[in-house]
Amino acid sequence: MTEHAIFEQDGPVAWLTFNRPEARNAMTWEMYEALREACERVDEDPAARLLVLRGAGDKAFVSGTDIRQFLEFKTREDALGYEARIDRSLGRLYRMRKPTIAMVQGDAVGGGLFMALMCDVRIAAERTRYGVPVARTLGNFPNPTNYSRLAAAIGPVRARNLIMTAKLIGAEEAQSIGLVDEVVPADQLEGRVRELAAKMAGFAPLTLSAIKEATRRVVAKLELESAEDLMLSCYLSEDFQEGVRAFLDKRPANWQGK
Secondary structure (H helix, E strand, O other): OOOOOEEEEEEEEEEEEEHHHHHOOOOHHHHHHHHHHHHHHHHHHHOOOOOEEEEOOOOEEEOOOOOHHHEEEEEHHHHHHHEEEEHHHHHHHHHHOOEEEEEEOEEEEEHHHHHHHHEEEEEEEOOOOEOOOOOOOOOOOOOHHHHHHHHHHHHHHHHHHHHHHOEEHHHHHHHEEEEEEEEEOOHHHHHHHHHHHHHHOOOOOOHHHHHHHHHHHHOOOOOOOOOOOHHHHHHOOOHHHHHHHHHOOOOOOOOOOO
């Protein structure tokens, strides 16, 4: 697909590797599009029964969107267009008919946490961390649909507190609240994922597809109907521009609340 998003197929199991370890696998627009294409490809290929997502290296699964892409954000269209682009990819992952596994070998932060959350099963290495620290870093607002799914997964109070405290939690705590399904030693992670993927690829595909859709229907009842005002109040603020510059300058942001 691209040097930064490598698609491979091993029998019935497809693998998509986000390959920017030097940037903690931060997502470019090209990588988001490659994710969407991989989802389409696996869903339409009768020989493919399951998709595994992983990041290159051992530092990060995915660390969210490459922040440099926010430098030109100025208008309502910039903000809403970005969120629509994210939903085009992460939403397509969430809506896949076939099973998905997140092999979390490194930190899943920001958009990386939401990407893992879109998968049906999340298996993680012991040392990994999870969080959405936007209140400390960029000063933006998470995609409302993704936030709704986070709240459905771990409860609205935990979801609120995870973001408001901007903390990164470890794998064991993530498992205890429902962000992670299984935690294994790092050197056993790939073997465990391959074992489970092979097993699930042999299960009844219509049953798996139906239970995925049933779960989506349950979660849909908890989704925010509209949150454009919340997104725009953050993305079009002076604080957001300051947050982006501070992040790239590796300094604390000077928040003004405007």
